[in-house]
Amino acid sequence: MQYFPAALQELADQFARLPGIGGKTAQRLAFHVLSLPMEDAQALADAILAAKEEIHTCPVCQNLTDREICPICDDDTRDHGTICVVAEPRDVIAMERAREYDGVYHVLHGVISPLNHVTQEDIRIKELLSRVASGGVREVIMATNPDTEGEATAMYISRLLRPLEVKVTRLAYGVPAGSQLEYADDVTLSRALEGRQEI
Amino acid sequence: MQYFPAALQELADQFARLPGIGGKTAQRLAFHVLSLPMEDAQALADAILAAKEEIHTCPVCQNLTDREICPICDDDTRDHGTICVVAEPRDVIAMERAREYDGVYHVLHGVISPLNHVTQEDIRIKELLSRVASGGVREVIMATNPDTEGEATAMYISRLLRPLEVKVTRLAYGVPAGSQLEYADDVTLSRALEGRQEI
Numbered sequence: 001m002q003y004f005p006a007a008l009q010e011l012a013d014q015f016a017r018l019p020g021i022g023g024k025t026a027q028r029l030a031f032h033v034l035s036l037p038m039e040d041a042q043a044l045a046d047a048i049l050a051a052k053e054e055i056h057t058c059p060v061c062q063n064l065t066d067r068e069i070c071p072i073c074d075d076d077t078r079d080h081g082t083i084c085v086v087a088e089p090r091d092v093i094a095m096e097r098a099r100e101y102d103g104v105y106h107v108l109h110g111v112i113s114p115l116n117h118v119t120q121e122d123i124r125i126k127e128l129l130s131r132v133a134s135g136g137v138r139e140v141i142m143a144t145n146p147d148t149e150g151e152a153t154a155m156y157i158s159r160l161l162r163p164l165e166v167k168v169t170r171l172a173y174g175v176p177a178g179s180q181l182e183y184a185d186d187v188t189l190s191r192a193l194e195g196r197q198e199i
Numbered sequence: 200m201q202y203f204p205a206a207l208q209e210l211a212d213q214f215a216r217l218p219g220i221g222g223k224t225a226q227r228l229a230f231h232v233l234s235l236p237m238e239d240a241q242a243l244a245d246a247i248l249a250a251k252e253e254i255h256t257c258p259v260c261q262n263l264t265d266r267e268i269c270p271i272c273d274d275d276t277r278d279h280g281t282i283c284v285v286a287e288p289r290d291v292i293a294m295e296r297a298r299e300y301d302g303v304y305h306v307l308h309g310v311i312s313p314l315n316h317v318t319q320e321d322i323r324i325k326e327l328l329s330r331v332a333s334g335g336v337r338e339v340i341m342a343t344n345p346d347t348e349g350e351a352t353a354m355y356i357s358r359l360l361r362p363l364e365v366k367v368t369r370l371a372y373g374v375p376a377g378s379q380l381e382y383a384d385d386v387t388l389s390r391a392l393e394g395r396q397e398i
Contacts, residue, residue, distance in 0.1 A: 004292065005265035011250040014243045019231050020224065027289065032218050033247055034254055034263065041251045044213045045244035048232055051210040052240045055233055064233065066204035090226065093203065 008034065060131070062107040062124045064089045072104055079103045081138040085128060085157065087111050087145060095143065103141070106131065111144055111153040125157060132164050139167040146173060207233065259330070261306040261323045263288045271303055278302045280337040284327060284356065286310050286344060294342065302340070305330065310343055310352040324356060331363050338366040345372060 004012070008030055016026035033041055057063065058070035061083075065071070072078065072092075082103030086092055092105050110123040132140065140161055144150035158168040173191035175184050184192075203211070207229055215225035232240055256262065257269035260282075264270070271277065271291075281302030285291055291304050309322040331339065339360055343349035357367040372390035374383050383391075 005254050005263060007246070007250045007253040007265055008263060011246040014246040017239075017243075018228055020227065025219065028219065029217055030250065031288065033250055036251070038251055040216075041247050044216075045247045047206070047210040047213040048240055048244045048247075051206045051229065051232060052235070052237055054206040055204050064204060064207060066206055089230065 057107075057109075061105045062109060062127055063092055063105060064107075077102075081136060082141065083128070083131070083137055083139070084141045084143050085154075086143050087150060087153070091143065091145075103139075106140075108144070108153070111149045112156060113149045120156060123153075125160065128157065129160060129164070132161060132166055137166055139169060142168065142170045146171070256306075256308075260304045261308060261326055262291055262304060263306075276301075280335060281340065282327070282330070282336055282338070283340045283342050284353075285342050286349065286352070290342065290344075302338075305339075307343070307352070310348045311355060312348045319355060322352075324359065327356065328359060328363070331360060331365055336365055338368060341367065341369045345370070 011033060012023075012026045012030040014026075015021055015029045016023055018026075021029070033044070036044075054066045055064050056066075058065045058067075058073055060069060060073040063070050063072065067074070073080075079102055083106050084095060084101060084103055085106045085108065086095065087108050087110060089107055089109075092107060095101050095105070106124070106128045108123040108125065108128075110118050112118060112120050112123065128140075131137070140158075142154035142158060144154045154170060158170075161168050172195055173188070174195055175181065175188060175192045181189070210232060211222075211225045211229040213225075214220050214228045215222055217225075220228070232243070235243075253265045254263050255265075257264045257266075257272055259268060259272040262269050262271065266273070272279075278301055282305050283294060283300060283302055284305045284307065285294065286307050286309060288306055288308075291306060294300050294304070305323070305327045307322040307324065307327075309317050311317060311319050311322065327339075330336070339357075341353035341357060343353045353369060357369075360367050371394055372387070373394055374380065374387060374391045380388070
């Protein structure tokens with residue numbers, strides 16, 4: 001009962017391997033590609049290959065870049081004595097969007113997660129340690145996600161950093177700006193209370 | 200504030216042009232492609248181009264195929280005197296899955312939809328008319344979706360077919376198998392009642 005042409009089935013299968021794309025969606029995407037003009041399909045295929053070919057990780061901060069050194073590490077006006085440690089490249093974008101931070105970053109590319117078979121060896125911790133060990137760093141800000149794995153990873157790294165005598169801090173917990181107290185969960189509220197500040 | 204490398208942004212933009220893929224999902228897909236081994240990314244790009252290059256519409260039934268004539272039209276054991284008219288190639292798959300129909304198909308590639316600027320000229324009605332006019336067809340079964348646009352398209356086509364003196368039928372309406380009456384909507388129920396049959 002194979003009434004899909006093989007090339008269409010193969011395309012749907014390829015789409016179905018992408019995260020969050022189920023079988024039905026993959027089929028719909030495959031049909032959509034068939035309905036595209038050839039140059040649009042070519043542009044999509046080219047973009048996939050170009051991204052793979054041109055983008056690598058910055059040797060300093062491990063963020064994704066198409067230059068030798070990423071634009072943030074290459075920026076002399078930023079404070080290279082402060083390193084903000086994040087789990088993923090998208091977290092760098094989020095931090096930059098806040099326009100508040102002018103230090104540099106370190107991207108771990110994941111968090112320690114025994115359930116998903118991600119150990120401390122699989123994320124870029126060694127690179128962070130040797131960066132801090134090489135001197136000139138005053139503060140490391142742990143900015144992994146405020147969930148169990150993000151917390152555990154931050155704790156683990158901060159323990160490794162202790163012998164290097166650098167200040168290690170953590171993003172503040174509290175109620176999100178613009179949110180409503182009645183919808184805040186217990187943990188968030190109790191942490192907001194603990195971390196209360198004088199006004 | 201462009202901290203995404205250009206090739207990554209371009210890839211995310213390309214994904215975001217696909218139907219049902221929003222900006223955030225497109226970003227996640229782009230990051231995923233970066234994390235793939237090169238051969239997997241190549242396979243995805245190749246599948247897109249191969250599908251576009253190899254697949255065309257069957258000159259008889261307009262369904263998608265990679266052969267000269269699609270396997271259904273090419274199958275002499277099927278009844279070529281009965282044509283089932285569907286809106287999309289995926290509807291052929293659905294009908295075939297039911298293993299009940301042994302006639303042939305005609306794929307319209309859409310339904311008439313003034314709101315979406317799809318007119319009768321934009322879907323493959325002419326091809327159906329000339330197919331029926333060339334003789335040998337006893338029955339045309341309208342199997343467009345049972346919604347407003349599907350109904351209107353079926354009515355429009357059946358009127359065009361009238362002068363050709365062919366029997367035109369419509370899929371039966373009724374309650375879906377395995378469903379529960381209490382959740383059936385009014386229109387479905389009243390149509391199921393109208394179409395009731397002796398047992």
